[in-house]
Amino acid sequence: MGHDTDEERTGPPPGPAPEAETSPEEPPSPVVRRRRGAPTIYDVAQAAGVAPSTVSRAFSRPGRVNSDTANRIRQVAAELGYRTNPMARALATTHTGLLALVVPDITNPVYFEIINGVQDEAAEAGYTVLLVDSRESDTRERQALERALPIVDGIVLGTSRMSDAAIRMIAKQKPMVALNRAVREIPSVVPDNSRGVRRALEHLGELGHDPVTYLAGPEASWADGMRWRGLREASLELSVHVRRLGPLSPTVAGGVAAAKAWLQTRTSGVIAYNDLIAIGFIRSVTARGVRVPEDVSVVGYDNIFASDLVTPPLTTIATPRRALGAAAVRNLVAQIRGAQPRVGPPVVVPVKLVERESTGPRL
Amino acid sequence: MGHDTDEERTGPPPGPAPEAETSPEEPPSPVVRRRRGAPTIYDVAQAAGVAPSTVSRAFSRPGRVNSDTANRIRQVAAELGYRTNPMARALATTHTGLLALVVPDITNPVYFEIINGVQDEAAEAGYTVLLVDSRESDTRERQALERALPIVDGIVLGTSRMSDAAIRMIAKQKPMVALNRAVREIPSVVPDNSRGVRRALEHLGELGHDPVTYLAGPEASWADGMRWRGLREASLELSVHVRRLGPLSPTVAGGVAAAKAWLQTRTSGVIAYNDLIAIGFIRSVTARGVRVPEDVSVVGYDNIFASDLVTPPLTTIATPRRALGAAAVRNLVAQIRGAQPRVGPPVVVPVKLVERESTGPRL
DNA sequence: ATGAAAGCGCTAACAA
C-alpha cells in the first residue's frame, strides 16, 4: 500500500506473465516470485500450470474439477503456503461465513450454554460466531447490531431488548432467528416456559404447598409473561393457588426486594422468575431467621451455574440452553442456504425440574 | 450473481453514464437507478455530481475534501441510504476493523470483565471484537485462531493454553498482546500476582493465622507459578509460614479435593488459587463440621461474581479485569497503528483485597 | 480539491 516502485505484477491483468520485462531505468531486481503479501490464486495457478479460476474452483467447489488437477493444485498451494483470502471471497460472493449472536449480557450465566451451543453448531456448519453483547441496553444492542449487520450472513437474536418493530426491520436485511422470545413473522425458538412453571408448581403441590407465590420478572419480559400465563393455567389444573409478586429486576437485588414484600404475606411455597431472584430472596429471608426449606420452599428458574453453589442448593427448572442455541443455528443456516423462513409457531424445546435442597415438604 | 439480462450498468467502467444507450434488441426498461443490492459510491457519486473517488475520500478521510462538497455528499448518501461496504474496504485496505479476543472459557466468570473491558475499549477505537472461546483446549484454540486470523487486525490472547512457541508463531502473522500471561518478546499485560498473594497473606497474618496453606492451581499455570513465588517472598518478609497443597484443578471440584488433604494437616489460614477452589473447599469442610471463619479463614482469588453469593461471602483478591482488558486493547491498537511492539517487561496492573466473611481472627 | 483509472483477490458466467 504505498510502494511506487512496483512494476512487474503477478496479478490478473497482464496475460501469461511478461517474462523479462524489467522496465528500462529500474534497478534490475532478482527474478523473485511474488512481491509482497500472501500468495494468491494467481501464484498457485501459475505454479501449477492451470488457470486461476481452476484454482478457485479447486477450493470453493471441489468436485467441479478433475481430482488429479485438484490434487496437484492443493499440493502446490500447500507448498506456497496459499490461504484463500476471506475478504476477497466475501466481496465476490457477499457471504462472509460470519454469524452474529446477540445477547443482552454475557455476564449472565444463562447465556453460557446458549453461546456454546451456538458456537458448536455454527462451527459444524462452517460458520464463525460474532458475539454481540448489548449490556441490557437497546441502544447499544442496536448500534452493535448495526456494526455487525454488514459483515454477517445471519443473526441469532437472543432475548432482545428491542421492539418487535425494530427486530422485524433488521430481519428484512439479513436472515434471523429469535431466541428466548417469540416474534411474529420471525422464526423463533423458545424453551417450554409454561411446562417449566407447571413442573415447578406440580413439585410444590406434591410437597403440600398451597398457596404459592410467584416472584415475577421484569415487566417487559416476554418470558415472564409466558411463565405467569402458564402458572395461571397450571394453577387451575392442579388446584394450587398462586399469587403474583412483582415486577422484579431479574437480579439478586430483585430477590432481596421481593423478600421484603413476601414477609408480609408469607406462603410456604415460592417460585421465582429466575435463579438470581431466588438466590437474593433466600439470602434475604434467611438473614431474617426464616429457614429454607423448613419454613419456605423455593424453586428457581434457569439452573444457572451458581444455583448449585449457594446454600441451600437451589431446586430449579433447567432449560436446555445448549440445545436452544443449536436449534437456532440450524434454522438460521437453513435460511441462509435458501430455505424460506418458516413463519409457523415457534420451535419449543423441553425443560426439566432439577430437585435440590431448597424445597421440602410442608411442615 | 446470476442475472444474465443485465446490460446497463451503474458501475465504474463506462464513463459519464451512457444516457439512452439501451441496446437494440433489449426490452426498453424504465430508467431505473440501481439494479440490485445496496447503493455504492458510484451511485452516490452520480447523484452528487462528483467522482467516485471523491465520495470515497469523503468517507474514509474527511478533511481531504472540500467541506462543502463533503456535506453535499454525506447528504446525498444519507438520502440514498448508502453504507460503506466493509468487505470491499477490507479487500482494498487489508484492514477489517476486527479484533480477536481469545479466552479459554467464556463460562469462567473471571473473563466477564475482561471481555467487557476489551469490548468497550475496542468500540472506542472503532473496532469490533470477535470472541473466540477455546474451551480449555489448545487444539480448539489453535483452530479457532486459525479461522479468525485472516479476518482480524489483531489479537488479544487471554490466558492461552498454547505453547510459547506456538504463540510467537501466530504473533508474527498479526499484532498481538498477551493477557494474564507474560510471553517473552510479546507485549503482555498481567495483574499484579505477587502483590495479590502478599495482601492475602498480610491479611491472614494480621488476623493471627500462621501457618497458612496455599491451595495451588493447575500445574502448567503461569499465574499459579507467579502466585506461589510471590507467596514465598511475602512469607519471608511477613514472617508467616506457608505450605503448598496441590496442584489442583481450578474448579469447585478442585477445592473439594483440596479439602480432603487439608483435613489431615489443618491450618487456620488458607489462601486458594482462585475463588472456585475456595468455594469448593469451604463447602466440603463445612459439610464435615468445620466452621468458616471460626475454625478456618479462607481467602479466594479473582473476586468472581459467585464469591459474593456463597455462604459465607468470600474474602478474596480482586483483579482489575476490566482495566486489564482495556490496557491490552490500547496496546494492541497502538501496534496496529504502526507502533513497534514494546518488548519491555509486561504491563502490570494493581489488585486489591476485598474483605468479606470467610476470614476472621484466629480463635 | 477533484477526477481518472488501476488494482485488492476471488467468483462466476460464458465459451471452448
Add this chain to the structure above:
DNA sequence: TTGTTAGCGCTTTCAT
C-alpha cells in the same frame, strides 16, 4: 473439465 473475462465496491496513486 478448464480457460477467459468481467466484475464485487472500495482505496489509492497519478494527473489535472
